[in-house]
Amino acid sequence: MSVLNGKKILLGISGGIAAYKTASLVRLFIKAGAHVQVIMTPASKDFITPLTLSTLSKNPVHSSFFNEDDVNQKWNNHVELALWADLMVIAPATANTMSKMVNGNCDNLLIAAYLSAKCPVYFAPAMDLDMYQHHSTVASFKALHHFGNSIIPAENGELASGLSGEGRMAEPENIVAFLEADLESKLPLKGKKILITAGPTYESIDPVRFIGNHSSGKMGFDIAKCAANLGATVILISGPTNFSIENNLVKLIRVISAQEMYDACHHYFDNVDVAIAAAAVADYKPTNIAVQKIKKTATNFVIELEKTKDILASLGEIKKNQFLIGFALETENEIENAKLKIQKKNLDLIVLNSLQDEGAGFGKPTNKVTFIDKNFKVEPMELKSKEAVADDILNKIVAHYA
Known part of the structure; x- marks a missing residue:
């Protein structure tokens, strides 16, 4: 049985091409026995539809502070979402989103939930090679690590620009394996x-x-x-x-x-x-x-x-x-x-x-x-x-x- 079984995972998706992989990631979380809720940035909806993720997670997908098509305009409570979660995973984490996480630039629901989270937060960077190696991006990695967040390392491979190198978001199977290994290593009775x-x-x-x-x-x-x-x-x-x-x-x-x-x-x-x-x-x-x-x-x-x-x-x-x-x-x-x-x-x-x-x-x-x-x-x-x-x-x- 996976250590993710029964865990409540809040998945944050930001606007990068790697967002298409999150359909498989949600499916793997559900297969492991986790409960999943999804928050999308507005830009991420250009790469994958909320309907897909809602169907796979069996929960409504959130992307704004309130739903414009809701006549009652009921707001999506970012604090409630953050406190619900046992862990938060931001994948893909773009350079833009990571910068906002570092500086507290709270202009969307995802960042608001992140700033309210009291659970462990994991982020999986995804961007082109030069962006990944830029000093500002490296500074974001260090700051987020200093804040107590855990980075799921990017992988080497073909990138959307046609270049090949580091910056490719970890494959969904590897993200799940990383989370399982990290959580297991921190279990208080491991080895007993x-x-x-x-x-x-x-x-x-x-x-x-x-x-x-x-x-x-x-x-x-x-x-x-x-x-x-x-x-x-x-x-x-x-x-x-x-x-x-x-x-x-x-x-x-x-x-x-x-x-x-x-x-x-x-x-x-x-x-x-x-x-x-x-x-x-x-x-x-x-x-x-x-x-x-x-x-x-x-x-x-x-x-x-x-x-x-x-x-x-x-x-x-x-x-x-x-x-x-x-x-x-x-x-x-x-x-x-x-x-x-x-x-x-x-x-x-x-x-x-x-x-x-x-x-x-x-x-x-x-x-x-x-x-x-x-x-x-x-x-x-x-x-x-x-x-x-x-x-x-x-x-x-x-x-x-x-």
Whole structure:
């Protein structure tokens, strides 16, 4: 999966012949899973039509501060566009546009959005050889770099003037590759390995029945997605769930029982930097599993149970430098019980859930957690989506390695 997947890209197109390549660039962004909005300078519409780019991006194309054919004359909010974006790409970036970017000459919507952008900005120069090498252009490159913008280097090749040399806008495939490589290099958890458990475990009674719980696995899968988006290599060990995940940084291992999850965790634990035990593992399992389906005969039926192995405690016993995070689902004396679990299981951080909190618990899209670290610092959080809680958990990990 591309690091651009899910990213919101604001593409600015200025008036150069290379603008015709932006149709392919938008298509590649969409193929990578990005969301794209396009701003065109008025001059760029001489080289490619807004209709083409609107069709490919699946969004209206903006080129002026308001639409003259709109009877209500609703204005295009440049600030809103800029703040929407996760990154801004200006391609082609002509000498004229770069000069305006340097000097703040805000006479079109593209420059207004650029000056309002708080996200990373990339620009792909495109112009003839002599223009590319001119002192003023070189000065623009240096100034834009000083401002924190990233240049996507021009390529050598045939130019519109008939000359051949440097100044040709990077090909769309190379622009995408540049963005992916640059974004990946800046991911805060790149190079880290994270083990995550998710979902319930099922403990067989007979070939038909089992002991389980209501965990959906969503929290663990959301944590895995978030970790991969931050560059981590993830081993996701999941009990039975309906969720799946498609990311080449995530290795999904499906298990059924607590013993299978125990074995998988111990197989990988030595080689990870972080372990997050988000699974709702059964505390007990039947002592004897019937080979055949148990018939409904007696009025009362007793199942003898025995404890399962405590996965989190066993990892705490053998951990070296791993950052170990556990979950606690409590119904009473929540803080005290969570602190005891930190001590007993040698945890660095615990994520406390309380079934007393509305909107928290199994099978819900939201969660309300309290973070407690090994020094017993208590940090209650508001009710949030499980995706947002996953972000909060990963921020704790990023801060740990900062």
